[in-house]
Amino acid sequence: MLGIELPDYMSCVHLHQEVISALLVETPGERKNALDRLMGLAPLRNLLDGIHGSRISEQLRDIDNQFGGIETQLEAGMQVKRSDLERATKDAGEHGIVQDELSLGGGKKHIGAIKDQIQKFAGDYGLPAPDLPECKDLEDMESFIDAATAAVRKLRNEQPDMAHQQHMLRRKKELGTLKVNYEGKKETLQDLRTKTEKLTNSYGDLPELKDRLKKVEKGLLPEARNRQNEISNRAGVIREALKLLGSPQGKSINRCPVCEQTISPEDVRRHLEKWQEEMKDKLASTEAEIKKLEEEETNLKKVISQLRQLQSQTQIAAKDVSESTKAIADALKVEISESQDPLTLLSKGMADLEDELEKVGKVVEQSNARLNSMEDGLADVRRINTILRIQRDMEELSKIKETNEYEQVAKARKSAHDFADLSESIYEAVQTVLQRNAKSRIASTRDAISSIFRELAQRSDFPDLRIDPVSYEVIAVRGDKSEIAQRFLNKGDINCAALSIFLALATSKDLSHNLGFMILDDPSQTLDSTHNERLAGVLDHVLGNRQLIIATSEENFAKELRNSLTKKKQVYFMRDWSDDTGPKVEIE
Structure with a gap:
């Protein structure tokens, strides 16, 4: 207003x-x-x-930093690619790839040779020839590498000699397992027989032990226990008589209550005391005899139990050895009699298998050498492919500055600088x-x-x-x-x-x-x-x-x-x- x-x-x-x-x-x-x-x-x-x-200088600095960041990233990316190319080229040279082969044409030449090797190998071994893609450009080269790698792997797995070798290796493992199994079971049987023999030598065989146990259980031990009872009863009578004679009433007794004869209580007491001592000795001797017989009874039962257990285990172990022997016979496809040693037959079969494996191994080694050569060739193609891809990436990076987008950014940056210069001039x-x-x-x-x-x-x-x-x-x-x-x-x-x-x-x-x-x-x-x-x-x-x-x-x-x-x-x-x-x- x-x-x-x-x-x-x-x-x-x-x-x-x-x-x-x-x-x-x-x-x-x-x-x-x-x-x-x-x-x-x-x-x-x-x-x-x-x-x-308006902070024009700050805005301009941000623009320069962003633009500089683009150029820095481009240069950093280019430097990385240069380093990658240098390493890849050096690696190719160390593997015998000359400079003239580091091209699409060089890669195609290697691919043609690998194709021929694969086709010939399949024909030599009667295997179906793999269908491999054609190589016209860099993308086709990578597709060929993947397909050919899979084809070589399949040929390696399907070659007849390799399959035969794998079969024999499985058979070798099978025979080795049978040998270890037989030796273990045989050792177990022998160990059981040795234990049985030691017990028999120390205590007698099982029938003898049974007879002795019967004699102890049915005769000796009951007899000794009867004597013990008899002695104990007589000792009781003597003890009661001495008790009576020692009482006031007993001192007045002058007749035997059994035979009515005149007796001297003192003489009777002396005789009874003597008999009492004799009864003690007989009772101690009888108890010692009973204890010894009871210990013998316990030991006999224990030994009999051990022998019976060893008999059962020996039967089972013998059966295991028999079954292991039959398994060896089935594996060797032979009949093994009682007089033949299964281990000897098995060892001979394993030795024959080793000889055959050595022969097949040489054949497989030769075929693998051919397959390895194909894989080495594919590795060279992959090295060439890597170099070509790096070169392509470097070319694409170098063309970024020629794009419309980059030119527009550069023009916008220049316009910003021109505006900043003009603003500074106006300010001044x-x-x-x-x-x-x-x-x-x-x-x-x-x-x-x-x-x-x-x-x-x-x-x-x-x-x-x-x-x-x-x-x-x-x-x-x-x-x-x-x-x-x-x-x-x-x-x-x-x-x-x-x-x-x-x-x-x-x-x-x-x-x-x-x-x-x-x-x-x-x-x-x-x-x-x-x-x-x-x-x-x-x-x-x-x-x-x-x-x-x-x-x-x-x-x-x-x-x-x-x-x-x-x-x-x-x-x-x-x-x-x-x-x-x-x-x-x-x-x-």
């Missing part, structure tokens, strides 16, 4: 004290921005900021114009800035003020001496310096906007009464060029304005603020 951008309005028309003081205390970039707007150079500064903010030109205009306009307002500063601050040490046209630094000056104002001025003087710059630039006819008015929002903030009085006088001079709208909350400054401003003025009071309706405005 006013024909001015909001940043220009806020920095050139509607100035709050904080905005004014920021001319000195803000960063150099912010200071330049504010001064450029005051000097009417904002469009040039905006253009420079726009060019800088705008910067030159901006610096030239800034220098000229700062120079044209230098006296006005110093004049207002002298009137406001009235400092004797550094009475003048100027702006560096390059760094936009605010400098306090006295003669040939100068100092950056912010470093030593107090807060009130800094505000005076900022007001001096703002008012001088804002009221210059050559630099400022065409609105014809300025708004000062609380310009006396942080100023003392002396500075307020001086500021009111300066503003009276400004009214000669601009209409002023001054807002203040300080009564003293308002009073100074009433007294100092000589132009027609109107005073408004803002009272009773409300969130809904705002302040009430009263006109003086």
